[in-house]
Amino acid sequence: MVPLGTPLDGLPKKQGKVRDVYDLGDRLLLVASDRISAFDWVLPTPIPDKGRVLSSLSEYWFERLGVPNHLISANVDDFPIALDDAARKALRGRAMLVRKAKVVPFECVVRGYLSGSGWKEYRKSGAVCGVRLPSGLVESDRIDPIFTPATKAETGHDENVSFDYMADALGGDVAATLRGRSLAVYEKAAGEARGKGLILADTKFEWGFDEPSGELLLIDEVLTPDSSRYWSLEAYEPGGPQPSFDKQYVRDWIEATGWDKSSPPPALPDDVVARTRSKYVEAYELITGRPFPWR
Template identity: 50%
Template sequence: MRENERVSQSEHESPASVAVLDGWTRVYSGKVRDLYLENGETTDTPSLTTAARVLVVASDRVSAFDHVLEPGIPGKGELLTTLSLWWFDRLTGVPNHLIADHEQVGSAVRELIPSSVAGRAMLCRTLDMYPIECVVRGYLTGSGWKEYLETQSVCGISLPAGLQNGDRLPEPIYTPAWKAPMGQHDENISFERTVELVGLTIAAELRDLSLALFQAAGTIAEKAGVILVDTKFEFGADRHTGVTVLADEVLTSDSSRYWDAAAWRTGTTSETRMASFDKQIVRNWLAANWDGTGTPPELPTEIVQQTAARYRELLERLTGA
């Protein structure tokens, strides 16, 4: 959630899936989420820089390779919002951006989130967001594995020789990325570059908070038989106190990679050991059925169903619900 963004018809947007909400004005649409300001908070050029609170709505849209695909994943927005809220309740070591989604009016309780998006929306205070994605990796996989094969390092951090794809790292590593302006690609950066962007004190705080949150979340996940492989956190500064606040989604299947712990220990192939609880099924199918040119093909029903089931299974495994 970038607080300097204004109204945008993103090229990634799927207009048919964007909700129109009474009393709210949409000010930004990304690939999978939409931001709204309350009517009365907006001006001729609606902006998040002055509004006190923002409604963050998770859609059922699914993206891969920088394209929004059709159809969406039924229930995805609600599943990911539920998981974010569950994690926010447990990560009590740092303040977060959630604010009350209801208020007392006389003897009645008034819900502030419109009923049409209830379950997949969070009411949040606006922050001065730091332009950094705070990525933490606990295992060697994905782009990190490819880089390791070439340089024996990940994002410039040297690692021991002899590691294999899927191996647990000796200790989690912090590999931040710069949040590029809209329309550009984010890029991995060094810790030294984060110091240039936000100063040494904040850069160190973001690193230390990210590693501590990853450790705490990993311990919780392990108790549910799930491995937290890697994730990204986002933070902003409270506009009144300057305190660093945890924001955006947190530890969802879209921002994190999770594996089944038993499969990782006993699996005989990388496919079984590292089957993730996210949209990897979509990525794999698309890579096998699209050359990257033109409009991506429509997702088959079975791919949509399998992906929805993986999202749902992770939520059930972690929360026990």
């Protein structure tokens, strides 16, 4: 397990909340750790196998979507760096060798159901990111899929913005292409998820332009429980929040502790860790239709 870091020394590295990104010159190595964040803090307790779920699900979707993407290989034997046995074991299943890309500075969010920040916006204004929706909708209602971009925040929360705001920043043609491709990928993934008994309520995509060809690529992670809201189709009942396959247990436990969200967060108890891990693994097994291989 790679709980809070990754075992590669001597390579240029950027560390995000969950991923460690190693610069290999003309390519990158993305390594998903078992770190988990909540309320803009990285928690001190890892979730075993979480990083393997994220990387393996991303690999699964990259291979199925038929969309140009940055994945070169998730096989450690293909990584162009020397690895000892310990490093190979640590990276197996949680690392991806990818093409470099100039990252689009917006999260490309698609919503097919009214939940989260979208539900909050709708209650206030009847619209989400400037997209007017029918009146009388309730929380978790199904809607015609809408594209609702957000700025990418270095710290704190991403901020929802209108399509026009994004178009002003990127140009109308680029923004329209991002919207069209994001909606198309969502529709394809939502249809497949529904066939597995899951609702893909919403998701965020990241896109980038390949260096040096300029080809638009789907990048980062894709359609994982960290980037997407999955619900059980069988248990779905609009009119309130739905149980989801993500870090819900972590958020609920932290909220109940009375933590002030401004000082270092508390460690997670074993039962919350175990229940959270089980939801990530369940998501993997439901989506892929195969048993999780690192039990």
